[in-house]
Amino acid sequence: MVDPNRLLLGVNIDHIATLRQARGTRYPDPVHGALLAEEAGADGITVHLREDRRHIQERDVRVLAEVLNTRMNLEMAVTEEMLAFAEEIRPAHVCLVPEKREELTTEGGLDVSGHFDEVAAACRRLSAAGSEVSLFIDPEPSQIEAAARCQAPVIELHTGAYADAETPDRQRAELERLKLAARRARELGLIVNAGHGLHYHNVEAVAEIPELHELNIGHALIAHALFVGIKQAVVEMRDLMDRAQQRVQAQRDAVRR
Numbered sequence: 308m309v310d311p312n313r314l315l316l317g318v319n320i321d322h323i324a325t326l327r328q329a330r331g332t333r334y335p336d337p338v339h340g341a342l343l344a345e346e347a348g349a350d351g352i353t354v355h356l357r358e359d360r361r362h363i364q365e366r367d368v369r370v371l372a373e374v375l376n377t378r379m380n381l382e383m384a385v386t387e388e389m390l391a392f393a394e395e396i397r398p399a400h401v402c403l404v405p406e407k408r409e410e411l412t413t414e415g416g417l418d419v420s421g422h423f424d425e426v427a428a429a430c431r432r433l434s435a436a437g438s439e440v441s442l443f444i445d446p447e448p449s450q451i452e453a454a455a456r457c458q459a460p461v462i463e464l465h466t467g468a469y470a471d472a473e474t475p476d477r478q479r480a481e482l483e484r485l486k487l488a489a490r491r492a493r494e495l496g497l498i499v500n501a502g503h504g505l506h507y508h509n510v511e512a513v514a515e516i517p518e519l520h521e522l523n524i525g526h527a528l529i530a531h532a533l534f535v536g537i538k539q540a541v542v543e544m545r546d547l548m549d550r551a552q553q554r555v556q557a558q559r560d561a562v563r564r
């Protein structure tokens with residue numbers, strides 16, 4: 308039986324679409340990648356439908372909504388166009404993210420406290436459409452508290468600062484911020500996910516944070532898949548996450564003895 312406390316893996320397939328868009332071809336199809344990722348053990352599929360449509364297209368989201376066996380997590384900006392699209396598709400999960408057209412990737416978390424009314428209204432609309440809403444935020448107490456006040460049931464902590472840390476000290480400090488943030492969010496009753504920039508060499512310390520529910524991982528996993536295949540790339544990531552959780556459990560058991 309699958310452990311109900313197992314840390315879940317959401318596989319972000321955006322960068323399969325990046326390769327397709329580079330040539331304007333029909334291949335590689337992110338939908339194909341999503342189905343293989345599910346077969347290999349992904350617990351969900353994440354797609355970010357960017358305003359500039361640089362990778363995932365509306366067609367991808369529509370087809371995924373029809374064929375996924377797990378669940379879709381649609382990442383999107385808080386715009387009228389995207390809200391109307393999500394209300395039509397009604398994905399299982401919608402993650403609200405900040406977006407800048409000129410950015411290389413999502414540089415930081417959503418400023419929930421600074422745009423409280425707009426984000427709270429989006430949460431209400433999406434919940435009414437039947438989607439579970441999550442807010443992609445930096446591991447900052449003020450943002451976590453604002454997310455709880457918005458009545459979003461889920462947050463996703465942006466792990467980019469941890470992943471990009473250039474020194475071990477900086478990385479330890481960023482990991483500590485993530486741990487404190489996860490603890491605070493759980494105290495407030497939020498479900499806590501995390502993601503961005505996670506890689507095979509930095510995922511384990513994050514996977515050891517006991518309050519986390521799901522990690523969303525894309526770029527590094529799809530890059531690895533180029534060489535080992537997507538199923539193997541998912542299995543390897545899953546193994547690292549499982550082993551990290553088993554270590555935490557073994558430490559807990561040792562303390563109890």
Ligand SMILES: CC(=O)[C@@H](O)[C@H](O)COP(=O)(O)O
Nearest residue numbers: 321355382404411412413503
């Ligand atoms: C919100 C987030 O962290 C991911 O969706 C990530 O943005 C992957 O896509 P990009 O590389 O386009 O940012």
Ligand SMILES: NCC(=O)COP(=O)(O)O
Nearest residue numbers: 319502503504523525526
């Ligand atoms: N929300 C984070 C995500 O979906 C994956 O981000 P990345 O692993 O592509 O950086």
